[in-house]
Amino acid sequence: MRRIRYYQYGTPDVLTLEEADVPVPGEGQVLIRVEVIGANFVDTMFRRGPGNGTPYQRPLPGSLTGDVVGTVEAAGPGTDAGLVGRRVAALISEDAFADYVVADADWLAEVPEGLDDGDASMLPMGGPVALRVLRTGGLAAGETVLVDAAAGGIGHLAVQFAKILGAGRVIATAGSPAKLDFVRDLGADVAVDYTDDDWPDQVREAAPEGVDVVVDSVGGPTLLRAFGLLAPFGRVVVYGAAGGELSAVPVTSVLRLNSLVGFSLLAWRAARPEQARREMTEVAEFFAAGRVRTAVHARLPLTEAAAAHRLLEERSQRGRVLLLP
Ligand SMILES: NC(=O)c1ccc[n+]([C@@H]2O[C@H](COP(=O)([O-])OP(=O)(O)OC[C@H]3O[C@@H](n4cnc5c(N)ncnc54)[C@H](OP(=O)(O)O)[C@@H]3O)[C@@H](O)[C@H]2O)c1
Structure with missing residues (x-):
């Protein structure tokens, strides 16, 4: 599969497309085939690296966070096999810009029928x-x-x-x-x-x-x-x-x-897990009822991760920037 990582801090050009093995879901995890990835501004700060006007730091090699929507392809040990085939969304904190990701089964957001990719990408975090x-x-x-x-x-x-x-x-x-x-x-x-x-x-x-x-x-x-x-x-x-x-x-x-x-x-999730889960469901209901909508500023191919970061850094986005594998 393809994924994006960076091996040095710097401009969006450090984002590198590479081949990697499809990850194997561990205890409590599921494997998701990615349909769309919501890009997060904070990664532009991680990517710039220490001392470049950012208070945030991540070690190298760097990988990206993302709000991933996709279909559960495999359920790891200790998870419900019935999750396989379901359309879900998850906040992924490592290697989110990829064709496949592993996600914590406890924090999957079930995507209501008919929700588009922009709204679905906002269920776990935004x-x-x-x-x-x-x-x-x-x-x-x-x-x-x-x-x-x-x-x-x-x-x-x-x-x-x-x-x-x-x-x-x-x-x-x-x-x-x-x-x-x-x-x-x-x-x-x-x-x-x-x-x-x-x-x-x-x-x-x-x-x-x-x-x-x-x-x-x-x-x-x-x-x-x-x-x-x-x-x-x-x-x-x-x-x-x-x-x-x-x-x-x-x-x-x-x-x-x-x-x-x-x-x-x-x-918040650590302090009040049940309330945090209820709020994910509540948010899904608001989207499903059409009471809230996500504006998608751009849909870019995964290969254009650098362009996505440029959009975020130029502060031009209105709403969400999405990447499509
Ligand atoms: N606490 C949490 O759990 C949590 C979780 C996720 C994200 N966040 C934070 O929530 C914020 C929003 O995240 P997002 O991914 O939706 O990003 P975003 O709001 O789409 O992008 C960041 C925005 O910040 C504004 N901004 C103001 N000063 C800026 C500067 N000097 N450089 C760059 N941007 C500047 C820009 O809007 P204008 O051009 O209109 O100023 C820019 O578009 C981020 O700060 C992120 O770190 C927090």
Whole structure:
């Protein structure tokens, strides 16, 4: 089979297509024949390597994460043989860019009948993260929420889930006019270009009484400036650092009755596995009912993994970038 790895850190050109053996599912794993792979921005940071504006690190040789959709081809020891032949989706943390992957049988998302590849790719991670960060922020009906990087893979789902959870006002930030139109189409009440220096003033104008919940995956100055926008008892949920900076947040930022909480899907799965599984099912039901949709920005062949990474790094994507074996 074919797979993508990298043997040195650097530009997207370090991504290398190679031949490898089809992996053998171990205890508790299944083998999946891959139909589509959702690419994750974080891999561009891993790939750039230490010291290149990224706080994240992976050892070499590097392999890619991905949200894989496919058909179970074989069930490993200790798994249900009835899984064979089922269309599933899984978050794969190693060697996801490949014709076949092995996945933890405990965390497979069953794909509802008729779901397209873009929506299916959001079942194991993008959907659950988008929904759970809003819940971690305790978003209540009628409240104002600010979604950063709102045109991205996870962000564009967070805009839609915020509406479903009953947000009174959804303010979406993104980095280009095309992205602002995109997030408005998805239901954002206000769209703000946070590459404008005065973007916090634009948010204040839209929410003079302050923002109740911020969900941030950018970090750095964007995160720090968000604190100045909070209403009393406002909550900031941090779940990424796409800007490349791990921010030190001064405690004075939270003295006005505000709070800061972090979110990681893997930590959530470990701490509340049953709830995390229920949320995967809940997300699948939202997609199946057509209440949330995934915008697919590009579908590229696996051989064009470097082009996929360039799209993510150029920040041009609206929604999800998919790779097809
Ligand atoms: N905590 C978790 O469990 C978890 C799980 C998965 C992903 N994540 C995080 O969630 C975030 C979204 O992931 P995704 O895969 O859906 O990515 P994405 O949102 O599609 O891409 C990242 C976006 O971040 C924005 N951005 C802001 N400053 C940037 C900078 N200096 N360089 C590059 N991009 C910048 C860009 O949007 P604009 O051009 O609009 O600014 C870019 O499109 C990432 O930070 C990722 O690490 C967290």
